Amino acid sequence: MRNPQRLNVPIQLDRDLPEPLHDQLAAQLRRAIARGQLAGRMPSTRTLAGVLGISRGVALAAYEVLLAEGRITGRHGSGTYVSGTGSAPVGAGSLPVRASDVVVDLRSDRPSTQAFPLAAWRAAWRRASHQAPPVEEPPPAGLPALRAAVAAYLRESRGLVLDGHEVVVTAGYADALALILRARHGAGRALIALEDPAPPALRHALARLGTVLPLPTDASGARPDLVPAGCDVVAVLPERGVLGARMPTERRRALAAWARESGGLVLEPAFDGLFNPSLTPRPSVLALGDADSTAMVGSFCDLLTPTLRLSFAVVPRRPAGAVEEGLHGQPSVTCQLAVADLLASGCVARRAERLSVLYGAKRAFVRQVLGAYPDTRLLGGDTGAAAALLLPAAVRAESVVGALLARRVRVADLAAFCHESGVRENGIAFSYGHLDAGLLSGALHALTGTLDDHRLPRRSAA
Template sequence: MPIQLERDLAEPLQAQLAAQLRRAIRRGQLAPRTRLPSTRTLARVLGVSRGVAMAAYETLLAEGYVTGLRGSGTYVAGPVPERQAPARPPSSPLIDLRRERPSRQAFPLAAWRAAWRRASHHAPPADEPPATGLPELRAAIAAYLREARGLVLDRHEVVVTAGYGEALELLLRARHGGRPPVIALEDPAPPRLRAAYARLATVLPLPTDGAGARPSLIPDGCDVVAVMPERGNPLGTRMPMERRRELAAWARESGGLVLEPALDGLFDAGANPLPSVLAVGDAAGTAMVGSFCDVLTPALWLAFAVVPRGMIGAVEEGAAGQPSFTCQRAVTDLLVSGAVARRAERLTALYAAKRALVRQALGAYPDVRLLGADTGAAATLLLPARIRAEQVLAALRERQVAAADLGAFHHPRGARQNGVVLCYGHLDTVTLRRALGVLARTLDEHRLARRTAA
């Protein structure tokens, strides 16, 4: 194939030579596996330096048009398809802020393995575990509640179950028999919690304000009032002592039951301790339900209820199943060895640092109220009426950040607030910073003013 180099053009000679050879290969004028002239021969024929020929061959080699065999020369590799648009880089993984999950950072894996290994050394009993759980596990849970929450369970008993929903069902059936009760659940509340109650009872909304649930607005005819006094989720409210006493008085006067989470507010070490409703109320009118999902893992199918001592007979009759013997032994080991307490202390420090990042990034918008960023590992942004939560959520999703609509936390019959809920405890610091950066840019794009540093 004749090659002519136009020396009067600005384009370098090596680029002209590479382009002509490339074109010949594309058109099939140089067949695959054709041996090309050596650089010395090509340079002599064209009257150029050998460096020009070497540079052209190197360009074609890098592009895949030719291949070189040591000691044999340069060969056509075959026709190269037309240049395609570069592939789009893979999108970044979704950052999910929609549901509270425990952090995996600093998980006590060694203690976890050791507890299960020691539990496996015990031969399982011939019979099923006791209906209320292994006595040593019940005692370990009571001791942990005393240390972590200051609860002295001298009027209540701990009952072990196979899950949170099972604990609720066992408690409500023992209390009300086969009649589905009517429950007033503080509003807003986590959708999963409302769904768990709705499977067992009629659920009515109990309005809240900046101090938590309002006992004066408990609907008539309620059998149970379910509250979160230490960290009202998702608004982060904390119930003052006066309202706790009001709830205890309601239970005493109505014969109803006040139900609260056993380990609520566990990671808020800076809060001044307040007695739980269970501690200030009558034994017959107070109870708790809890699990170790937030401290260890949701994959641990073990929960517990703290029930009035007078109900223990009905609880034993209604108990339907227990976690395995080995599981109960392992959790007992984790509690007695202090692994659970140390894990809670570690998470408290981790969540405190993450809350500081959230306040720093999102607390600078005068038109937005940041709630719940002083407790737990979730926060809520209350938005001004001119900016709908749906708009902010859609903009976040386009940037691979998924958050929850505060409206989904409200009862269908309750008043709905305009806001976004962020659950960030499970994120590492790098991912959390990236999510907060996306949130801040999104708020800026909606023309929300920022406070400037003095």
């Protein structure tokens, strides 16, 4: 296949691959931009389609992905340009980005843009904007259509029937946490047991609402028998802990029993990035516990985009008007209508299925590459698109993090996920769902090179 004259970079699209053509094209253009092979003005989608022998719709979809990522910008009447470059072609005075300047960031758990349902996304927002915006604020708990759509999705995806609970829409994840805790404890500071290790962002959000204590974990997740005395709330990650543990049903029942007997509350995520339909479903703590002692918090960061400022809380059903306390604003009506449309149309469910396929292939690749080091332990290789790599005591995590940064790859030290008074794990945490095949391969090459530099032995080839 010939290459576009104005790109001067190899573009190879394979119709036999499960990855859609526009995702393949976007990934290859993304790599070319990162390596400095592309700068200045991009070819038109019509030109690109003609040279590559694809439909213009494929080229348009690839450009829209790159536009959404901020890698290219459109200028009215002028064309499309690589972000940060001028309107003139690259010349002697330009400074293209060097491959050595590019940093692959694996620290935050971000969703993939591959196979994003762009047509359904645009259609939902278009339909939501057909009606004139209201002059009044949306209901304090959120639009009824969105609340019903979230409840229906939880029923279909997790088997939850919310007889004793209600869905309350909030403007962000932190707002949802605040709503749950303030509805139960008022303005006072709660004593919160958080499974340890846990995502730093979750720990910091809860620390603003109460005093956080570590809840020890093992290979089966949080330990219900070690909940600190006097705790009001226990926050756990039953489906996917930082170390990849998936809590067995017996422990979920034990947590529900703790809440029932102590009068406390168990808080869990509505979705926590499992993305593996082959695993046997396990009931949530909310499904096992009493209505007044269980709650959930959720968002659509993992399924759609982190930029969607819309979250929700699943809280014990209260008298009418009780949810108004602690709410400081709602997402716009248009945003709520669009998300309700995406849920009701099945778009979100199909997106979850597609991500499960994409992440499954990436997980297998990560296991294959890192499984060659017998002195390390890869945790979380069966769920989601994030993992932890435990290192032997002789190899310090901070040394591996620093060496990887020198190779232009950022990972997190597991110590950052641990409570200051808890057990400090020696290892690294990394997320890879947002990487295409080329970037993931490059990141793993940097990681294996770093492990080799630290003299970690490899298994001999069969």
